[in-house]
Amino acid sequence: MTGAGGSVRVDHAVVSGTFSLDGETFDVDNNIWVVGDDAECVVIDAPHSVDAILDVVGDRTVKAILLTHAHDDHCRVAPELRERVNGGSGAPILLHPDERPLWELTHTDRLWDVDLADGFEITVGGVTLKALHTPGHAPGAVCFAAPELGCVFTGDTLFQGGPGATGRSFSDRPTLEASIRAKLFALPEETVVHTGHGDDTTIGAEKAALGA
Template identity: 85%
Template sequence: MAAAKVDHAVVSGTFSLDGQTFDVDNNIWVIGDESECVVIDAPHDVQAILDVVGERTLKAILLTHAHDDHCRVAPALREAANGGSGAPILLHPDEKPLWELTHTDHLWDVDVADGFEVTVGGTTLKALHTPGHAPGAVCWYAPDLGCVFSGDTLFNGGPGATGRSFSDHPTILRSIGEKLLALPDETVVHTGHGDDTTIGAERAGIEAAG
């Protein structure tokens, strides 16, 4: 069996919150082997996500948080996955207020808590609860692959935005300090938007801000 790997694509759409809308490009991350995979977040375009999944079984849709640009097509992807047989959506329950801004008729399937684990393609992803950008924000850490999927918690250049509803700057700095800076410096950070970085590259800036 081939080792698990990370596949990537970028899709474009909008992000709306607090009465404002912005054009955004979102990263799609798919982790798995040749037969099965999981998706990190569900932005904008179901078919674009399924194109990365290919013929593999999609075991789950792992959401980092419930801003609309990360979860907008999650219910549609759930229905379309695996030839229509579906795939569960995983989300931290503290995201319910944000989720309900986008989805009033659908819920996710599995509550995620800090330390929750998902195994796919012979590798394990561990949920790190990192509130701040959003109350139930989660980063998915794959130690075997030497990477973490940070959503909008940590970017190339620093922490995610905290100027909108349901966010808090001291909280995101504490989350990053406690959960992400505890990872090895060489850990690759696959972000929700933009380029990769590493924990080591961001450490000094985060520690200075904290």
């Protein structure tokens, strides 16, 4: 897709840090996803390092910071990122309101800016990303589908090899599998899945893995 700022693309980097929940802490590598053209972009999740995210953004205008969910390894640096993009003029953080209990585990004194809901759309560089509410890994988990780019950004809802983790606070395996079947498996099988951790996969490959 080509807009006023040139061709829309998906830029990617990996950054390392920790994930903490239920009194345990783990080392994790998170994917940074930035979608846009040469003029503007959106950032999907804000893991570990603002500088690493800004390296991917470059000199582009950031329209929004889209959070797939509020586990600390996905939202920890979101408030700082909000303040530092666009020459310090900032950009809104978007998060599903059902994530507030998790958000407040990391950020006790400040909130996000815009509530996400199922079907919410945002356009960047002429390409539309649509929010799909996919609870299960977290109550307000959201995936962002970009049909024009043939991809979906799934956070920790769906990985190469199957659904995201459950068994911790605010998660539920049957709810997660139902979300995946209803929302993600409705996408074309060739849709590329850009995950919160690890390698890409496709909807078709994961449908086969789940026996869908």
